[in-house]
Amino acid sequence: MMKPFLSIKNLTVSLKSSKEPLLRSVSLDLAAGNVLGLVGESGAGKSMIGKAILGILPQAVEITAGEIWLNDQELLRKPAKERRKFIGASTALIPQDPLTALNPSRRIGPQITERLVDILDWKKDAALARALELLNEVQIPDPERVMHSYPHEISGGMRQRILIASAFAANPKLIIADEPTTALDVTVQKQILHLIADLQARHQTSLLFVTHDLGVVSKVCQHLSVLYAGKVIEASEIRDFFKNPKHPYSRALLAATPKYNDPASSLTPVPEEVIAEVEAEIFAPRTECSHVN
Amino acid sequence: MREHRKKTKQRLGIRLWLSGGWLLVLIAIALLAPWISPKNPLEQDLFAARLPPFWMAGAEPGFWLGTDSLGRDVLSRILEGSRIALLVAFIAGTATCLIGATLGMIAGFYRGWADRIISRFVDIWMAFPPVLFAILLVAVIGTGLTSIIIAIVVIDWTRFCRVVRAEAMTQGQMDYVASAQVAGQKRFGIMIAEILPNVIPTIVALLTLEMGIAIIVETILSFVNLSISSDAPTWGGMIAEGRTSIYQAWWVLIFPLIVLFLTVLSFSQFGEGLKDRYDPVLR
Numbered sequence: 252m253m254k255p256f257l258s259i260k261n262l263t264v265s266l267k268s269s270k271e272p273l274l275r276s277v278s279l280d281l282a283a284g285n286v287l288g289l290v291g292e293s294g295a296g297k298s299m300i301g302k303a304i305l306g307i308l309p310q311a312v313e314i315t316a317g318e319i320w321l322n323d324q325e326l327l328r329k330p331a332k333e334r335r336k337f338i339g340a341s342t343a344l345i346p347q348d349p350l351t352a353l354n355p356s357r358r359i360g361p362q363i364t365e366r367l368v369d370i371l372d373w374k375k376d377a378a379l380a381r382a383l384e385l386l387n388e389v390q391i392p393d394p395e396r397v398m399h400s401y402p403h404e405i406s407g408g409m410r411q412r413i414l415i416a417s418a419f420a421a422n423p424k425l426i427i428a429d430e431p432t433t434a435l436d437v438t439v440q441k442q443i444l445h446l447i448a449d450l451q452a453r454h455q456t457s458l459l460f461v462t463h464d465l466g467v468v469s470k471v472c473q474h475l476s477v478l479y480a481g482k483v484i485e486a487s488e489i490r491d492f493f494k495n496p497k498h499p500y501s502r503a504l505l506a507a508t509p510k511y512n513d514p515a516s517s518l519t520p521v522p523e524e525v526i527a528e529v530e531a532e533i534f535a536p537r538t539e540c541s542h543v544n
Numbered sequence: 545m546r547e548h549r550k551k552t553k554q555r556l557g558i559r560l561w562l563s564g565g566w567l568l569v570l571i572a573i574a575l576l577a578p579w580i581s582p583k584n585p586l587e588q589d590l591f592a593a594r595l596p597p598f599w600m601a602g603a604e605p606g607f608w609l610g611t612d613s614l615g616r617d618v619l620s621r622i623l624e625g626s627r628i629a630l631l632v633a634f635i636a637g638t639a640t641c642l643i644g645a646t647l648g649m650i651a652g653f654y655r656g657w658a659d660r661i662i663s664r665f666v667d668i669w670m671a672f673p674p675v676l677f678a679i680l681l682v683a684v685i686g687t688g689l690t691s692i693i694i695a696i697v698v699i700d701w702t703r704f705c706r707v708v709r710a711e712a713m714t715q716g717q718m719d720y721v722a723s724a725q726v727a728g729q730k731r732f733g734i735m736i737a738e739i740l741p742n743v744i745p746t747i748v749a750l751l752t753l754e755m756g757i758a759i760i761v762e763t764i765l766s767f768v769n770l771s772i773s774s775d776a777p778t779w780g781g782m783i784a785e786g787r788t789s790i791y792q793a794w795w796v797l798i799f800p801l802i803v804l805f806l807t808v809l810s811f812s813q814f815g816e817g818l819k820d821r822y823d824p825v826l827r
Binding site: 302306340342343344347352370 | 724
């Protein structure tokens with residue numbers, strides 16, 4: 252494997268108030284130009300990892316241990332100002348909900364170009380040309396009109412396209428896509444996925460793809476990390492994972508995928524409740540094996 | 545679909561026109577009061593006391609809306625009173641808005657200790673009975689236009705603070721704020737460029753509402769004799785005086801009351817109308 256472009260080492264994120272860890276010593280590597288899927292159920296901490304990298308964690312939590320390396324630079328030890336600049340120049344976010352990710356009271360155009368001009372010191376014409384080019388690239392009809400529109404005048408799928416265009420605008424090295432298709436309906440989901448995969452391949456961007464949809468992962472990603480209760484319990488290549496999942500939770504996850512040819516098949520329930528604090532193996536109390544005993 | 549949209553726009557237009565029209569007329573009256581008042585609003589004439597309005601028996605020409613118990617012309621006093629009413633509305637309303645909205649924005653967007661301090665302060669502040677608070681304040685700093693305005697600001701800034709804080713908080717959790725943060729925008733820049741445009745419609749609606757409320761507070765203070773000196777006619781002062789002779793001369797109370805009511809209503813409707821008309825999210 253190539254030298255990782257993004258490398259997280261033993262990252263622990265905890266609640267400020269109760270000190271309870273939300274991410275437990277998470278490590279993951281993402282090679283330049285690759286796509287890493289991050290899957291897990293709700294509350295497993297998938298989005299938290301993305302937020303930690305981008306430095307937009309909620310105020311109630313803090314990073315208590317670990318390192319985040321981006322392009323051979325350690326982020327957490329950088330002074331806040333420098334870190335923000337570095338992150339702003341080299342990363343971008345494709346957010347989950349296209350309905351709230353564009354400022355409703357401002358026109359689309361400035362929302363794409365402004366950060367290029369104000370923060371990355373582009374010329375205004377260049378930024379405008381770049382925005383138009385990207386809107387074309389994400390297949391938005393009549394981009395000039397769209398640039399002058401307000402977000403509410405545009406459909407959800409179109410807005411997600413705009414957000415994707417906006418994310419790729421500054422040629423970031425790393426893009427974090429935080430469940431970019433969850434808020435869209437199924438037909439649009441597929442187009443958006445194709446679009447992201449296509450742009451990623453063309454621009455050779457590293458992509459951290461956060462999702463709970465294994466089907467999506469299998470289409471877009473080369474590697475995959477499974478997160479459970481704030482812990483990476485399995486990290487493998489995509490093909491290995493689907494053929495031969497190692498962790499019992501991964502197996503349960505795969506078994507939970509609905510089957511079209513057998514609609515009557517029931518889900519495999521995961522026994523017992525989550526026990527929040529298990530030092531050694533956090534999924535242990537829920538495995539089938541533990542029930543045999 | 546398009547036709548339907550047109551229709552709603554037109555209805556909004558009427559509301560905006562009526563309220564805006566009334567306020568414009570009032571501003572014109574306030575500016576021109578000394579020239580258009582038929583009589584001197586301060587001139588007393590005990591022989592012409594409690595004359596009824598023009599359509600009733602016993603009315604005298606020239607006193608269109610009758611006279612009060614000291615023989616002063618009600619219409620002239622209403623016209624003259626619009627000056628102080630609007631002055632109080634604009635100055636007190638704007639000052640209240642600036643203070644309350646600024647603190648609310650800071651509390652709602654920055655959260656953390658700033659929010660804790662401001663919010664606790666607002667909670668404590670709101671636990672005082674407002675009118676009593678104003679009375680105490682005016683008693684301490686003395687009567688007069690300035691103290692009335694200060695009293696209104698002191699009573700009402702909390703309303704702005706609370707509403708704007710809640711709105712800024714909601715906006716602060718939107719994904720577009722996260723995107724701006726990732727792009728490297730400074731916190732302050734995000735507050736001004738991203739959050740503020742989304743809070744402005746609420747602030748405008750509150751501001752005009754507050755202008756109406758400021759006039760009402762002035763009236764309340766007049767009722768407890770703590771308004772501007774008795775020479776300068778105010779609507780609140782007229783209503784307070786009219787109360788004592790309501791059975792003999794109802795017009796002294798009713799006419800300023802109607803004008804006050806229409807003005808307060810116009811202020812609030814004007815704000816709502818503006819919000820509906822110019823808020824891109826609602827439009």
